[in-house]
Amino acid sequence: MSKKESINRYNIIVNYIRKRPSTFKEIQDKLALESELQDYDFNISKRTFQRDLKDISSIFNIDIKYDFSLKKYYIDFEEEPDVKGRVLEAFDIFNALNVSDRLSDHIHFENRKPQGTEHLYGLLHAIKNQMLIRFNHQKFWEDHVTERQVGPYALKEFKNRWYVIAKDRKDGLTKSFGLDRLSDLEITKAKFEKPLDFSVNTHFKYCFGVVGPNAKSPEKIVLSFTPFQGKYIKTLPLHHTQEVLIDNEEEFRISLQLYITHDFFMELRSFGDDVEVMQPEQLRKRMTLNAEEVFNMYD
The missing domain is CATH 2.30.30 (SH3 type barrels.)
Incomplete structure (x- = not known):
């Protein structure tokens, strides 16, 4: 059995179980179906399946557990959900890159310096x-x-x-x-x-980005976005302290509890005229001054 075939089988097992807890028979049926569709032999015995679970845990750090009451296998997301989510994300990317024969024909990578x-x-x-x-x-x-x-x-x-x-x-x-x-x-x-x-x-509880606390206490920040930009802010909140104050056809307004760091100021600048700082006044004045400097640059 080739390494590529084994990795593909791991991929099928993980993706099937992550969708729903499954019995070994259900997993066997899924592997049999994929064997026909992909022209591989993914069929395995219970003993090989147990060895696969150990390999998946060792190689990808994804622990597949067994519920004796339901007699089903499952992936536990309750313990360290953020970490588990990122592990599965990395697993998806790894498998997508692994199965592509000529990556340049199917995937367009961002041209950037390695991240270290x-x-x-x-x-x-x-x-x-x-x-x-x-x-x-x-x-x-x-x-x-x-x-x-x-x-x-x-x-x-x-x-x-x-x-x-x-x-x-x-x-x-x-x-x-x-x-x-x-x-x-x-x-x-x-x-x-x-x-x-x-x-x-x-x-970093009240920080945006990687710049640490620069004041004794975080400040209440109120931002008003255009309704269109608000759709993005709702699906990808700026910070865990984000609270929606107004959400209608004219405005999307939120409040945040943050230290006003350079990272956060640069984030506000990136929204351009889609955001207006309502408070605090010090931050509003800083944004106004920056807008004037940009205007004078092009005037």
């Missing part, structure tokens, strides 16, 4: 074992490269980029470093102590 994901495994190891790391880092707004030694706390994703949240040994501040901006990563043998009260979820 090759560092993820090493960084996770350092985070779990509280090991200091050393790397070269280059900011977007600076030409020179600096060497950093930091104690890594966590990894964070924002707008398809990955960042390591770490305490900089130079000034003792907690910062975010883009993985695509670092090179020559070295995991040292030196240990560091992570603060017992640090939680990446708590640290």
